Amino acid sequence: MVLWWLLLQNSLQYSDGRVEIVDVPKAFTVGDVVAVTHRRDGGVVVQRVSPPLYSAGIEIYLGEFLSGEQVRVRFASIASGNTDIGTLTFQFLYGESGVSEQTYNIPSGNYWQAELVTHTFTLPYDSEVTFRIIANVLSGVWYVIDYLDYYYPTARRGELLPDGNFESGSFGDGITQWKKLGAKTEIVLNPSYDSSYACKFYG
Incomplete structure (x- = not known):
């Protein structure tokens, strides 16, 4: 399991800059930090691991x-x-x-x-x-x-x-x-x- 940042509704950016396109549930919003698990059957499980971070x-x-x-x-x-x-x-x-x-x-x-x-x-x-x-x-x-x-x-x-x-x-x-x-x-x-x-x- 690795951490990714949600860029667009179906784009995930890895911390090293790589981008992957996946089917992301609409419950996620741009800026959420999520965990991505790739299943053996080719499916992808996306889970939010933290709420959005705000300074104020x-x-x-x-x-x-x-x-x-x-x-x-x-x-x-x-x-x-x-x-x-x-x-x-x-x-x-x-x-x-x-x-x-x-x-x-x-x-x-x-x-x-x-x-x-x-x-x-x-x-x-x-x-x-x-x-x-x-x-x-x-x-x-x-x-x-x-x-x-x-x-x-x-x-x-x-x-x-x-x-x-x-x-x-x-x-x-x-x-x-x-x-x-x-x-x-x-x-x-x-x-x-x-x-x-x-x-x-x-x-």
Whole structure:
């Protein structure tokens, strides 16, 4: 058994650079580290051996939504300054392996911006949904988010996400508290309001 990295839906790259084309289940996504076993009958068994690795990120379970319902999240943020900060990728995970995602440049500016929103995700069928934020923050800078709620046209608009203002003060299981996905992610005192918490991503 050897380790490979998934390049495309049916391409596996070995650590020495060799590439093999195989039938890979759709449950895998680009960047997964997988173990490949070649059977004597010519078949190939592919298994994920680790979750995707992120330097910074969080996720939370949103609950069940009906087919056709839309999900969109609004949040407030502040950055360390007016230089380039990095990117944010927002993912809505649904069903067995469904992912709706979009990547944005992180807005710079050492002041609170309150009306930032994700893309709108429309449920293709009834499903539970988990919301994930992956932050790719440049070295030497930071980005803080707070107060995440549902935004128009979501049916739940105006409602806070679970632990949407990070008032639990810590990370948890991803159900009632945000799950931490990368080492460069912290729950911190809000830089503008010392009595409340926020989430900080840094490079």
